[in-house]
Amino acid sequence: xxxxxxxxxxxxxxxxxxxxxxxxxxxxxxxxxxxxxxxxxxxxxxxxxxxxxxxxxxxxxxxxxxxxxxxxxxxxxxxxxxxxxxxxxxxxxxxxxxxxxxxxxxxxxxxxxxxxxxxxxxxxxxxxxxxxxxxxxxxxxxxxxxxxxxxxxxxxxxxxxxxxxxxxxxxxxxxxxxxxxxxxxxxxxxxxxxxxxxxxxxxxxxxxxxxxxxxxxxxxxxxxxxxxxxxxxxxxxxxxxxxxxxxxxxxxxxxxxxxxxxxxxxxxxxxxxxxxxxxxxxxxxxxxxxxxxxxxxxxxxxxxxxxxxxxxxxxxxxxxxxxxxxxxxxxxxxxxxxxxxxxxxxxxxxxxxxxxxxxxxxxxxxxxxxxxxxxxxxxxxxxxxxxxxxxxxxxxxxxxxxxxxxxxxxxxxxxxxxxxxxxxxxxxxxxxxxxxxxxxxxxxxxxxxxxxxx
Numbered sequence: 291x292x293x294x295x296x297x298x299x300x301x302x303x304x305x306x307x308x309x310x311x312x313x314x315x316x317x318x319x320x321x322x323x324x325x326x327x328x329x330x331x332x333x334x335x336x337x338x339x340x341x342x343x344x345x346x347x348x349x350x351x352x353x354x355x356x357x358x359x360x361x362x363x364x365x366x367x368x369x370x371x372x373x374x375x376x377x378x379x380x381x382x383x384x385x386x387x388x389x390x391x392x393x394x395x396x397x398x399x400x401x402x403x404x405x406x407x408x409x410x411x412x413x414x415x416x417x418x419x420x421x422x423x424x425x426x427x428x429x430x431x432x433x434x435x436x437x438x439x440x441x442x443x444x445x446x447x448x449x450x451x452x453x454x455x456x457x458x459x460x461x462x463x464x465x466x467x468x469x470x471x472x473x474x475x476x477x478x479x480x481x482x483x484x485x486x487x488x489x490x491x492x493x494x495x496x497x498x499x500x501x502x503x504x505x506x507x508x509x510x511x512x513x514x515x516x517x518x519x520x521x522x523x524x525x526x527x528x529x530x531x532x533x534x535x536x537x538x539x540x541x542x543x544x545x546x547x548x549x550x551x552x553x554x555x556x557x558x559x560x561x562x563x564x565x566x567x568x569x570x571x572x573x574x575x576x577x578x579x580x581x582x583x584x585x586x587x588x589x590x591x592x593x594x595x596x597x598x599x600x601x602x603x604x605x606x607x608x609x610x611x612x613x614x615x616x617x618x619x620x621x622x623x624x625x626x627x628x629x630x631x632x633x634x635x636x637x638x639x640x641x642x643x644x645x646x647x648x649x650x651x652x653x654x655x656x657x658x659x660x661x662x663x664x665x666x667x668x669x670x671x672x673x674x675x676x677x678x679x680x681x682x683x684x685x686x687x688x689x690x691x692x693x694x695x696x697x698x699x700x701x702x703x704x705x706x707x708x709x710x711x712x713x714x715x716x717x718x719x720x721x722x723x724x725x726x727x728x729x730x731x732x733x734x735x736x737x738x739x740x741x742x743x744x
Contacts (some may be wrong), residue, residue: 362489364571385692423514552722562690
């Protein structure tokens with residue numbers, strides 16, 4: 291006979307109702323003390339409020355300053371190739387951006403685990419300080435000193451952004467359930483808005499009177515201020531679990547989750563080709579004789595369209611479903627990667643930049659919501675995001691653009707990396723289709739079981 295202070299689990303008396311998404315499930319899922327009312331859905335997820343939206347704003351600023359800055363590497367790729375690291379190949383230079391992106395998501399394995407253990411504020415402070423320090427150190431690097439730039443921009447900034455990325459995204463998911471997809475896509479627009487504004491600023495700073503050193507310092511100052519505001523805005527809502535999520539146990543559970551494994555494999559293949567235009571579009575335009583003025587804004591066009599894609603992805607997913615929208619976006623990106631073979635003049639550059647940016651934005655906008663949708667236990671969200679980001683994002687980032695740079699060669703043979711990126715992206719989209727078929731089959735089986743219950 292339990293005492294009144296011990297937690298009890300309330301049952302509905304119908305075992306076959308465990309899989310339902312309704313009040314019965316909620317009552318069974320959360321313990322209640324004797325004499326208390328079971329928590330309601332609105333109690334568990336406030337779906338708004340000042341603290342929630344301020345936290346969303348802070349997460350938005352983190353994405354703007356981290357992922358948004360990292361995906362602006364195309365400006366650095368062009369500047370390093372033509373002016374600052376002229377002794378290095380395009381492939382060697384692209385390794386700087388690739389390692390940065392690799393660490394941005396791979397460090398999520400660590401930051402996600404620490405977040406689940408209640409170290410959210412520690413991660414935000416350390417990550418923000420390291421990001422600011424790394425960018426200011428980048429401003430001190432000298433021409434043709436590859437290792438200095440690699441350590442500051444590739445390693446230091448990558449680790450810093452990785453400490454911030456997963457926790458700042460996961461903390462918003464604890465405030466929302468019904469609005470989660472829409473809110474997470476809004477947060478994701480922070481990176482695309484950053485990838486739109488940073489190239490404009492960096493092109494004018496690096497190629498203007500300030501030059502490389504002062505230009506990077508100016509951008510570092512902006513990032514520092516924005517991260518300070520973000521740290522002041524974000525607040526956790528849930529206490530850290532008494533027993534933190536075991537990553538080994540979570541990984542074993544993921545291995546048995548076929549849709550999650552297929553999603554991760556699909557993301558790995560697709561994202562090998564995803565970042566090719568983002569890294570090489572500006573250089574591609576310049577090498578094809580398109581005006582320097584437009585070339586400096588080519589990434590702005592791509593990323594502005596990307597931002598629109600991320601904003602609209604939440605609204606479109608509400609009608610199509612997240613898996614369906616993911617499939618459409620990945621197929622379109624794969625085809626458009628092949629379309630970069632035909633880039634030769636201003637109209638083709640505008641069309642490819644706008645359309646590719648939009649569909650890439652749709653994909654990135656629903657990537658995190660897709661992980662959240664396939665995670666039944668919210669306490670495992672940080673762990674699953676870390677695992678998925680590591681395999682899908684990290685390994686593909688560190689492979690994709692260096693391979694594309696090597697295929698490009700010093701002779702700038704553009705059709706080869708475009709063909710490679712397009713084919714590998716389409717292969718990823720095919721695996722996403724298989725994932726959806728498995729999901730539909732599983733849900734149909736589940737529905738038949740429910741219908742067979744009295």
